[in-house]
Amino acid sequence: MSRRRSFVAGNWKMNLNRAGAVTLARAVREHAASCAGVDCAVFPPFVYLAEVAAALSGSRVRAGAQDVWTEKKGAFTGEVSAEMIRDCGASLVLVGHSERRHVLGEGDDLVARKLRAALDGGLEAILCIGEKLKEREGGSTEAVLGRQFRTAFKDLAPAEFPRVSIAYEPVWAIGTGRNATPAQAQEVHAFVRKLVAERFGPASAEGSRILYGGSVTPENAGELLAGPDVDGVLVGGASLDAAKFAGILDSDRR
Numbered sequence: 705m706s707r708r709r710s711f712v713a714g715n716w717k718m719n720l721n722r723a724g725a726v727t728l729a730r731a732v733r734e735h736a737a738s739c740a741g742v743d744c745a746v747f748p749p750f751v752y753l754a755e756v757a758a759a760l761s762g763s764r765v766r767a768g769a770q771d772v773w774t775e776k777k778g779a780f781t782g783e784v785s786a787e788m789i790r791d792c793g794a795s796l797v798l799v800g801h802s803e804r805r806h807v808l809g810e811g812d813d814l815v816a817r818k819l820r821a822a823l824d825g826g827l828e829a830i831l832c833i834g835e836k837l838k839e840r841e842g843g844s845t846e847a848v849l850g851r852q853f854r855t856a857f858k859d860l861a862p863a864e865f866p867r868v869s870i871a872y873e874p875v876w877a878i879g880t881g882r883n884a885t886p887a888q889a890q891e892v893h894a895f896v897r898k899l900v901a902e903r904f905g906p907a908s909a910e911g912s913r914i915l916y917g918g919s920v921t922p923e924n925a926g927e928l929l930a931g932p933d934v935d936g937v938l939v940g941g942a943s944l945d946a947a948k949f950a951g952i953l954d955s956d957r958r
């Protein structure tokens with residue numbers, strides 16, 4: 705089986721200040737220059753997106769937004785459209801991150817509309833899915849992921865799917881220091897790839913990149929990425945530290 709190019713992304717969440725964001729972007733840019741086998745992106749807060757995108761311009765690192773609104777423009781106070789994100793020099797967006805779902809109360813239908821808006825607006829997307837601890841313990845992990853997956857992709861044309869990556873982020877592993885074991889991650893990634901095959905066909909499943917997120921560190925990234933269906937990582941806390949993020953970029957052994 706040909707391996708997919710791996711993808712290491714940093715979700716900076718609501719952290720850093722303007723100077724810190726640009727400094728971190730420059731450090732990631734410099735390190736990523738020597739990681740030719742790995743695709744890399746960072747997701748700064750909206751207010752720093754244009755400056756970070758400018759700092760990354762012409763480099764191997766892409767800038768992305770952490771969220772997007774469903775409409776192109778209009779009376780949506782506080783929201784940001786896909787067109788605005790592109791205008792800032794970014795080409796990617798996270799959709800359905802667990803903090804949006806569980807802290808901000810976004811449901812599967814809203815996530816689907818955001819994915820639609822992202823693609824219509826010319827962005828690539830990382831769709832985030834993941835189960836809560838209670839759901840895992842209650843044996844409903846696959847049911848939850850299946851529902852999140854099918855709703856998000858209900859209106860997607862197969863030709864659009866290559867512009868979407870999927871991040872499996874178990875809610876119980878995010879910011880907790882309790883990462884999924886490599887075996888747990890691999891098991892779920894294989895299941896997600898099966899969902900892709902059912903919905904979009906085997907070739908799409910083979911080409912699709914499925915990232916793992918949740919307490920990824922330089923210490924555990926290598927073993928997580930060793931899973932045949934783990935094509936990258938979406939890193940929160942450790943992506944705020946240039947040396948740790950560099951360590952994660954270096955831990956891909958493909």
Ligand code: 13P
Pocket residue numbers: 715801873877878879880881917918919920938939940941942
């Ligand atoms: P942590 O790496 O801090 O657990 O966050 C993961 C995450 O939510 C990335 O999107």
